[in-house]
Amino acid sequence: MLQRIVVVGGGVAGCLAAVNLKQKLPDLAVELLDVPVEEPAALHTVPHFHQYLHEQLSVPLGPFLELVGPIWNLGTRYHWGPRPFFDITFFKQVDTQFAVLPRVAGFYLAGLPDWSEAGLASAMMSRGRVFARGNDGRPQINGPDFGYQLDAARLRTFLLGFAQQHGVAVRQAELIRAVPGAEGIERLELKGQPPLSADLYVDATEQAARLDIGGSRVRYEELLCDRAVMGIVPRAMAGDLAAHVTLGCGEAGWTWRIEHESFATCGYAYSARFTSDDAAGAELCRCFPGIEQVRPGPWSQGRLEKPWCGNVVAVGGAAGWIDPLYPLHSFIVAWGCEALAQSLVDCDRVPRPTLLGQYNKRHRRLMETARDFNGLMNRFNTRLDTPFWQEARRRSRIGELDILLRQYQEIGPSTLYGNTMLYEQDPIGLEGYFGALLGMQVAHQSPVPLTEAEQATWAQLRGMFARKAAGALSVSEALSLFRPQPASIA
């Protein structure tokens, strides 16, 4: 029976893993070795992530909002494909049925010239709003409708404190190396400290993967980006706060922008085959005027064959990394930590091979999901015709999404066979896949053309989206709402 776990790496993934384990298995000795870790400066998340934090881990909302300062995330606005932009949002705009229209919403999006009012979320994104008001004038704040945009440093600091409060022993250390043994790792050699050993080791050292003692890796060769450069843009230069992430295309890669209250984190993932580091840096600065603190970051796309092997479990970037075109990374980190804790509870702390096998199978499935989505996004991104993009399109692979693409091309964004095309609990869903295809104007047949009546109703609906969005809370207003107010004098 496992008695002692050491989590190596004091970044976000390490803190989450340690807290999750200690909370669910209070009798377990959980130690977090705060080895410095190079992780992405910002995290954009799916709704599941904040539900994981606040419901699974009981992270209190008030202190979290104050100390971490998250900005809400309605979805991603992609400057991608032939349209000026399109959105994939958590609030369903594609895979949903309006009572007043006979078809699933996606059928009405194909012909839209402009995505700005494709749905309520898009209409709010276009206006820097975040929470619409109900009929009673009160803002509607529904957990499943938004994720977070997070400053990783602030998140990590908060989680470290939270972990300590919950009984995780945290200590600073410098890892020299992990010594292999019969079951995986035998001990950790630390600088200036005696070696450390445990029953289970969690590798949360991100792309450095310090506890990787030779696990086989799958490389995602068709995903060409292998470098990244990033920085921050002060709010004054970055414009109004937006409750969404923005993705764009560069000459040899793609750019991102994640919002925080007083600055935006911006970056460019690119391929060293198609541009130089200097040129990429210059392109980043052109793309994001006013960008500061520019620095490079690691970017190696692929995954471990077996994140959980013997007495070592890799979570977060150490288990795998892929262009976060869809914010699945946060989902996979949360899943990895939660599933590990649940597994140990379920097996009474005696993990057997089939348990590890299912954990690894699920991890593989989630990574392949991200990979297939990226393949779809690259295949149909006709925005630029540089050598990088030609190659990215040519080499794109879409794996299991092939049949979904074919059904879409033949009859449009129908939900038919959804349960055959997608596996249970696919985190991207038809909303994401059809959203991408419609967003990039991939052609589809439609057995029955839209009637004039449908067009008219759809136009009215868009008008309603616009009106509701205009009356919605802006991000700043929403932030004030959640700030503790000074006591008022009655």
Add this chain to the structure above:
Amino acid sequence: MNPIDVLPDRINRVLVLGGGSAGFLAAITLKKRLPGLEVRVLRSKELGIIGVGEGTTSSVPFHLFRFLKLDLAEFYAVAQPLWKLGIRFEWGPRPYFHYVFGLELDVRYKGMTKGVGHYLDDGPFEHTGMASALMSGNKAFYRRGDGTPHLDAERMALHIENEQFVAWLEGVAARMDIQVQDDTVVEVLQDARGVSGLRLASGPTLTADLFIDCSGFHAVLLDKALKEPYRGFRKALFCDRAVVGGWNRTSEPIKPYTTAESMQHGWCWAIEHETRINRGYVYSSPFVSDSDAEMEFRTKNPRVERTRIVKFNSGCFGRNWVGNVVGIGNAAGFVEPLEATALATICIQAEALAETLLDTGCRPTPALIELFNRRGQLGWDSVRDFLAVHYKFNTRFDTPYWRHCQDKTDLGAAQEIVDYYRENGPSGLWRVPLYEGGNYLAWGMEGYFAMLVGMKVPYQRTYAPTAAELDLWQRIQQQYAREAQNAFSVREALDLIRSPQWKWPADLYANPQTVGLRRSA
């Protein structure tokens, strides 16, 4: 841009070959969802119908009353079904165990740290849950405080006599403007698209845009004409015959469940109808002669009247939709009725066909046909694999047949589920990846736990329940037993629903079942 090179002609006219439950269910489903379609049924006396007493799963009534919105009261009046809460298996070392509709083992009660499957002793599943307690007392429905029966559609399946079921379906079809013609097919004409016409004994040739092959084991169109390859399930399922017979009920209480009794070279079902009990001994002919099988059958069922033998070849056609022919029912595939899957499979395929025609504007396209077939194959494989688990671990009798099952049964995708269980026991934690790509008939982990725990298949992990947990579990079971005592017997329930003031609750099938064709938004 990926244009479809040749758009299929629009389907306006459908011809269903076969007038049994498959034929009429297919016809009614299509006509209901696509009222503009011309749907005709060609019924041939030569083909006949299989005609044994049928059990269903809980999904069949959902198809009839939620999807098709047929009249529930009329169904009860004409088809005269009884209720089936689950299957009682006289298999393995326990006196019996149950696999019920709803959850009994894959459930964790507050105050217990694991699922129920971890707390069972060696005895029968007497009061393991609501359904088991009812089944053990020969009761149909719990009695609520106000005296009305507690009806839960997700936990209710049916026993229906095939003849009465088909008679009801015929009535429904007639009112829906579905033409029924009685004749014999003497020749199947073919062209590049598949079948071009059916020449009848009476002279004319019937044509259609789409042909539904519901001709049962004959598979006149899919097999005899189109020669679609058949995938036998010989590596998993070794039974190939059944000797079938029944008798009129006298004093036996009506059981609210199907019984599956282990036999020396197979197993024997018992299906309860109001005035009749139907039994069938499913056996493997390499291991027992027809006469010996009949002797064992009659010895254990002395009241059986005349019997008949049904031969079958379990398996399915590689594709159920080929060209302009769609096979539904026994013409698509067959397994023994160990889990009463036949009618459920028909409903699933009929629904998928109707929805496919709807969403393609009656011009089915290649990816859609491929998805129809893919879903169909996954369904067949999932049934085959689940049944294989039944046979592999049944240690009730030690005969060459059963030893063959233990040694040779190929579990297919279920091997992964069994391997996981062998180490970890009845834990549902990893159900999602374990089920990946399968489970279209929604056995759930409940089904696998019922069979594996029911047959006491050993596993490595030992969990020792605390005294407090065992005490709690005892009290829970006693509660179920108490409530069952006061419940409606089948006879009482029948009297109630036949009384003039009875009204079926309008919302009985209001909520969708969990696993469906579309990924819901």
